[in-house]
Each structure stands twice: as C-alpha cells, then as structure tokens.
Amino acid sequence: MAVLKTPAAVLKIAETEVGYLEKKSNASLYDKTANAGTNNYTKYANDFDTKYQSFYNGKKNGFAWCDVFVDWCFVTAFGETAARTMLYQPTKSAGAGCPYSAYYYRANGAFYSTPKVGDQIFFGTKGKETHTGLVYKVDASKVYTIEGNTSSASGVVANGGAVAKKSYALNYKSIVGYGRPKYDVAGTAALNETGGYEMKDFKNSSGKTLPVYADNKKAMKVGEVYAGTTCYALDQQGNMVCIRYKVNSTGAYKVGWVDYSKGVQV
16 A cells, blocks of 8 residues: 655654764764764765665765755655655756755745645745755744754754754744645644654554544544554544544545544554
8 A cells, every 4th residue: 555645754754863963974874973073974865876866966975965854854754756756856856955946846836935744944045045954843933843954053054964853933034935745645743842743643442443533523423443443644633633544344445533532653
C-alpha cells in the first residue's frame, strides 16, 4: 500500500535530526555530533551526491545546506520521485539553492503569505531568499520551525552549522513566505514542545470496538475500528483524530473520526 504523503510523516524525519552538527571533513558524516566543524560537510548532501544523483544539478557536499536538509527530509520520508513531485522540482534541479526552491513553488502557484504545518518557510527577500526550513507548528502569534544549517540563537541564522528548532513572530520582517508541498492530505498535526507528536498513526488498544464518526463533532456514526487495528492518522482536532482505516468485511479503506483519548499512539 502506498504511503500517504502527509506533513506528519516528513516532520517526524526532521525531528529526529535536531542536534545534528555539520562536519569539518567527510569523516563521521552519519554521527550526529562527531567531527563537528564549519566546512559544510553533511550526511544530507552526501546522500544526494551518492544515492540520489539525479535530484540536483551537481555535487552539494561542502556547500550551504539548509535547503538540502529540507529536500532530504522529503526524500527520506517518501522516496526520490515522490519528493521531487511534492517539491515541484525537475530532474537535475537547482533546488539546493533557496531562491530556486522558492521559484519552483511560485511557478506552480504553491507559494503563500500565511503558514500551515508542513510548509517550507523562506527568509530573505523575494528572489534573493537566503535561508529555509520546515514549519512544524503555527499559533496565533508565532510560526515554529525545524531548520538545517542554523543555530538555536534567536532570529535567522543562516550557515549556523546545526539542525535546530526555532520560532518567529508571524510578522517577522525576514520571512518572505511559505512554499506548500503537494501533500496527499493537508494535515494539522504538529510536534509539541516536549519533542513528541500531538498526533501519530492511531492504534486502537482499548480492548473493544470504537465508533468511527463522519466528523469531529460525533454527529453521525459511519463505522467502527476493532481493538488492535492500526490506522493512518490524517488530522487531529482536540481529542478527535481523522483516520484512514480498513473495513474488515470488505477490505476497502474509509476515512472517519475516532475519539483519540480511547486509543494510543504508535
């Protein structure tokens, strides 16, 4: 079965990379902190240089890598072909550079002034974007990001050498806008401040069947999920989770809402 291309899936990959430090040489690329330096060598660029050689228009190790990090998260989550489609990038793209990556979104009508979870945020000025990352949370006043080649210091830090979580006021002057990847489902799940997910794939371990509703208001029952069933989580609103679940009698898949408090994360 094909993997659903959701924001939660790519953010899960990005979260595991927080704390990674760039290297001073090609040694220890796959160790999170060893051989730290300022020469822009990373496992992210190395994977594109060795495994996904048709993705970019040339070798990228040793160069600024914030956009490479974002692309790597998509390739790792969904595969090279799907990632390229989702990011609107052609084969042998120039998308390792922020201005070109932003251009691909704009050229496909996928660049926005307000953020959603899963968006690619761009900083700088239009056409001269200098830094980028992934949006993992949005509230009434701030946008929260996971960025490569930055630091934990406040404000935009381009070429900072690490993967870190950041936050900015929604009206922060250096934000150019947001590229919106082509997800299957525009979910609202976000990473919480303790590093876990507010929503992951859903498993019913309640010991009984759970009703599935047509919406998050529990207005109409449309099915049920059996104990032990694992489902794809698509969205979350409070304690209600929108799931894609298998109907045992037919083998078909349906979408509906369940009470999250009665199940567990997997």
